[in-house]
Amino acid sequence: MYDCGGWTVIQRNSYDTDITWSETWTAYQHGFGNIELDHYLGNRFINLLTAQKLNMVRFVLADSENRTWHADYDSIYLTNQTDKFRLRLGTYEGDAGDAMSSATYKNLHDNMRFSTFDDDNDRLYNTNCANEHGGGWWFDSCYDAHLNNRGRLHWKALCDHNCRSSLILIRPVHMYCNRV
Ligand SMILES: [Ca+2]
Structure with missing residues (x-):
C-alpha cells in the first residue's frame, strides 16, 4: 500500500459556525478560526503553497440533506497580495457542478481578485459584494458560489444558500509516495 501524503485544508465551514466570516482583509491574509474546526488558512499561505508547486484543489460540500459532493480543479494558484490574491483554477471535474469557473457573465470566480468589506476588488461598480453578502x-x-460566510453557504445548482458544510483542500499534483 502506498501513502501519497495528505491534503492541506485551506477552508472549513459549517452552517452553525461560530465564526462571522465577515473579517478584514488582514484577517483573511493571515488566517483565522480554529484549525481543528471552522477556519480559513490565510491567503498569504495559500499563495506561498500554490506558488511552490503545482497544486490541485478539491471543494467538498454537504448539501441540505447532508449528502456529500465534490468539485475538483486540476490546478489552483493564488497570486500575491499586490495582485489582490487573484484565483486561478484549472479544469473542473466532479459531481457538485462547476460553480467556480462556468459562469460567462457576472458570477465568475476563476480569475477574480479577493474582496473583503474593507478592500473592494470585485467587479460590481460602486458597491462592495463583501458588504452586501458578508464574508470574503x-x-x-x-457569485455563483460563496462558502466564506455564516449560515448561508451557497453553491449554484447544489444548494441555495443552505449547504451544511464545506471543506476546501489542496495538494501537490506530483507527490512522493511512501510504501507503508
Ligand atoms: Ca465593487
Missing part, C-alpha cells in the same frame, strides 16, 4: 471571497458581481 473571489467575488465577481457577485
